[in-house]
Amino acid sequence: MNTKQFLTLSSVSLVGASAALATADYGPAVDRMITGCSKWYTSGYGHKFAVVHSMEGYYLTGTSYLRRCDISASCHYTVNGKTDYAGDAAPGEISQLVREAYYAWHATCWNQHSLGTEHEGFVGNPAWFTDAMYQASALLHRHFADKFGFAKDRNHIVGHGEKSNAAWCSYASANLGINPYCNTHTDPGPYWNWTYFMSLINPPAPVVVDNSNAGFTASSAWATGTAAGDKYGANYRWRSTQAVSDPASWSASNLPAGTYKIYAWWSAGSNRSTAAPYIVYHSGGSTTVTMNQQANGGKWNLLGTFNLNAGTGKVSLSCWAPSGYVVVADAIKWVR
Numbered sequence: 112m113n114t115k116q117f118l119t120l121s122s123v124s125l126v127g128a129s130a131a132l133a134t135a136d137y138g139p140a141v142d143r144m145i146t147g148c149s150k151w152y153t154s155g156y157g158h159k160f161a162v163v164h165s166m167e168g169y170y171l172t173g174t175s176y177l178r179r180c181d182i183s184a185s186c187h188y189t190v191n192g193k194t195d196y197a198g199d200a201a202p203g204e205i206s207q208l209v210r211e212a213y214y215a216w217h218a219t220c221w222n223q224h225s226l227g228t229e230h231e232g233f234v235g236n237p238a239w240f241t242d243a244m245y246q247a248s249a250l251l252h253r254h255f256a257d258k259f260g261f262a263k264d265r266n267h268i269v270g271h272g273e274k275s276n277a278a279w280c281s282y283a284s285a286n287l288g289i290n291p292y293c294n295t296h297t298d299p300g301p302y303w304n305w306t307y308f309m310s311l312i313n314p315p316a317p318v319v320v321d322n323s324n325a326g327f328t329a330s331s332a333w334a335t336g337t338a339a340g341d342k343y344g345a346n347y348r349w350r351s352t353q354a355v356s357d358p359a360s361w362s363a364s365n366l367p368a369g370t371y372k373i374y375a376w377w378s379a380g381s382n383r384s385t386a387a388p389y390i391v392y393h394s395g396g397s398t399t400v401t402m403n404q405q406a407n408g409g410k411w412n413l414l415g416t417f418n419l420n421a422g423t424g425k426v427s428l429s430c431w432a433p434s435g436y437v438v439v440a441d442a443i444k445w446v447r
């Protein structure tokens with residue numbers, strides 16, 4: 112926050128649930144534009160960086176507070192961390208208060224150079240900095256950087272308290288045209304997970320493991336096929352369905368922790384199983400997803416969205432499915 116007033120649940124009226132569901136600037140944002148006064152500059156020196164704040168308060172009350180015309184503070188967006196009570200917003204909900212073309216009042220002498228986003232939560236308590244908040248805010252900050260053309264790095268995506276970072280202060284003095292020391296606040300504070308946040312803004316490239324790659328293993332009971340035109344790469348492996356444990360497996364090494372969409376590619380055919388059992392390994396154990404390999408060949412098919420710990424991602428294809436068919440092991444893709 113740019114002001115130090117503490118926000119309580121009862122101090123201000125809640126913003127309406129009737130707000131529109133998208134803004135012209137950012138589709139995922141709820142339209143809670145400030146009306147009745149103009150708490151922003153209409154001109155500035157370009158949006159050269161983005162400032163992460165914590166509200167020192169709660170999302171809906173904090174958003175209402177920042178919309179009040181008697182309060183000389185504003186920001187472009189607010190982001191929710193948790194659903195705190197019945198009727199509170201969903202985790203990760205974003206509100207827009209000020210148009211991106213303008214310059215909100217959130218960081219004193221940085222205002223006419225930056226964008227500002229207030230996050231539900233507190234410098235002294237990490238409980239409201241939820242995964243849903245990080246995911247939603249990361250996409251918002253990626254949008255800022257893409258739209259205004261600044262780098263997706265810690266020189267251009269900073270905390271309100273970034274003055275404590277000597278390397279940034281020297282960068283900002285030389286490159287951003289600002290006094291890095293004009294703000295006294297420390298938010299979002301030591302509990303904001305910058306490493307995770309930046310990894311969400313800059314996701315790793317998708318990882319594909321084909322049956323010809325080092326991460327693939329299968330017994331000799333899995334034959335090599337080349338005939339199908341909708342295969343991934345030069346070939347694929349196939350095996351008759353049978354009530355035995357003899358899976359083919361794909362492993363991707365060095366995956367950063369995070370939430371992944373995991374896809375499978377197969378070549379389709381009428382002799383394929385309609386219930387090919389893919390076993391997806393994730394942070395909560397494993398989940399079996401059955402896919403119909405008689406259809407949707409030659410493309411990536413979503414097995415699901417899973418949380419992975421840092422390390423190796425693994426998917427197996429079991430042959431243990433109703434007999435009389437074959438299962439096809441071709442390629443797997445992890446996308447964060």
Ligand SMILES: [Zn+2]
Nearest residue numbers: 112164271298
């Ligand atoms: Zn702040």
